[in-house]
Amino acid sequence: MPRRIEARKGRILRRIYDRLCEVYGPQHWWPAETPFEVMVGTILVQNTNWANVEKAIQALKDRKCLSLNALRALSENELAGLIRPAGTFRVKARRLRNLLDLIAGWGSVTRMARAPLDVLRRKLLDVNGVGPETADSILLYARQKPVFVVDAYTRRLLDRHGFPEGRAGYDDIQALFMRHCPRDVRVYNEYHALIVRLGKDFKGLDAVRRKEYPLKAAHFFL
DNA sequence: CCCCAGGCGTCCA
DNA sequence: TGGACGCATGGG
Numbered sequence: 728m729p730r731r732i733e734a735r736k737g738r739i740l741r742r743i744y745d746r747l748c749e750v751y752g753p754q755h756w757w758p759a760e761t762p763f764e765v766m767v768g769t770i771l772v773q774n775t776n777w778a779n780v781e782k783a784i785q786a787l788k789d790r791k792c793l794s795l796n797a798l799r800a801l802s803e804n805e806l807a808g809l810i811r812p813a814g815t816f817r818v819k820a821r822r823l824r825n826l827l828d829l830i831a832g833w834g835s836v837t838r839m840a841r842a843p844l845d846v847l848r849r850k851l852l853d854v855n856g857v858g859p860e861t862a863d864s865i866l867l868y869a870r871q872k873p874v875f876v877v878d879a880y881t882r883r884l885l886d887r888h889g890f891p892e893g894r895a896g897y898d899d900i901q902a903l904f905m906r907h908c909p910r911d912v913r914v915y916n917e918y919h920a921l922i923v924r925l926g927k928d929f930k931g932l933d934a935v936r937r938k939e940y941p942l943k944a945a946h947f948f949l
Numbered sequence: 950c951c952c953c954a955g956g957c958g959t960c961c962a
Numbered sequence: 963t964g965g966a967c968g969c970a971t972g973g974g
Contacts, residue, residue, distance in 0.1 A: 756955095773956040779972060780955090814954085814971040822957080858957050878955055923955050 737907035739888065744908065747921035754920035757868035759784075763836050764793060765869040769861045770823045771813040782812035795835065799827050822856025829854050836869075844872055859897045867919070873912045875904040876919040880926035 758777075759765045764784065771780045786809045787793045792801060801809070807820035829850060833839035839847065844866065851862035859877070866872040877900045885900065886893030892903050908914055 769955090772954090774954060774969085775956085776954045776972070778954095782972090812971060815956095815969040816971080818957085818969055856957065860956065864955080876955085880955075919955085926955080 733906075736890065736903070740904060740907045743884070743888075744914070744918050744921070747925060748917065751921055751924050754917060754924055756916055756920040757864075759868075761836075762840070762869035763795065763830075766826060766830070766836070766865055767793065767798075767823065769864045769868075770819055770826060770856065771810060773815070773819070773822075773861065775814050779812050779814055783810040783816075786810065786812065795827060795830055798823070799831065818856075822854075825854045825856050826851075840870055844874075848874075859901075863901070867912065867915055871912050873905075873910045873915055875901050875908070875915045877901050877904075878919070878923065880922045881919075883926070884922055 757765045757768065759768055767787070768780060768784065771783050784793070787798070790809060792798055792809065798806065803820050803824060806823065807816045810816050810819055810823070813819060830836060830839055833842070842850070847870070848862055848866060851857050851865060852859065857865075863874045863876045866874045867876055877897050881900060881904075882893050884893075885903075890903075892900050895903075904915075904918070908918065
């Protein structure tokens with residue numbers, strides 16, 4: 728890839744970030760009280776509206792179950808019942824337990840946090856039910872590590888701005904952003920949150936099909 | 950009634 | 963290695 732093109736990509740990505748900051752302001756992510764709550768949330772939010780996740784989290788809090796030991800004490804069926812509002816609840820109950828097992832292997836969230844970044848990421852990805860976005864969300868929002876999180880909105884954003892990376896794999900997209908943006912937890916935290924925020928304004932694949940999104944986005948950003 | 954949400958694993962060519 | 967498909971509630 729010619730250096731000129733690379734430099735141009737960088738300018739566009741940084742400009743988009745600046746504009747999103749101006750328009751939407753700080754997003755205050757992740758909406759949770761503790762790192763443990765963040766981790767639970769990353770599983771519950773998979774392919775799910777955040778409003779439904781809040782209901783599930785609240786149900787766990789009401790039952791005083793939002794802790795490592797309390798959650799592990801529940802049977803899979805009990806857990807599934809509590810997180811029902813989050814949807815795909817049987818699958819998520821199993822995945823959540825898998826993640827809890829990993830944390831328990833370290834003994835606590837605090838001890839887990841001492842593991843080196845690359846080791847922890849691999850261990851997270853080994854958990855059935857934790858994919859790249861979930862793993863990176865945990866690293867960024869629960870562990871405060873400078874890791875860029877890629878999601879469906881990110882792909883669409885790139886696609887709509889003519890980046891070939893819009894069709895690329897997760898790691899390539901992540902590398903693109905991390906190559907061109909400061910390796911700063913604060914920046915990656917805001918950037919991902921802002922992309923999601925923008926996505927909500929241009930909701931649904933339907934809008935893309937009707938070509939509303941590219942027109943508005945081009946006008947909006949450039 | 951429709952579509953879809955801050956994904957992931959599995960199965961199959 | 964890439965693409966369909968199931969998971970499932972709740973909101974628009």
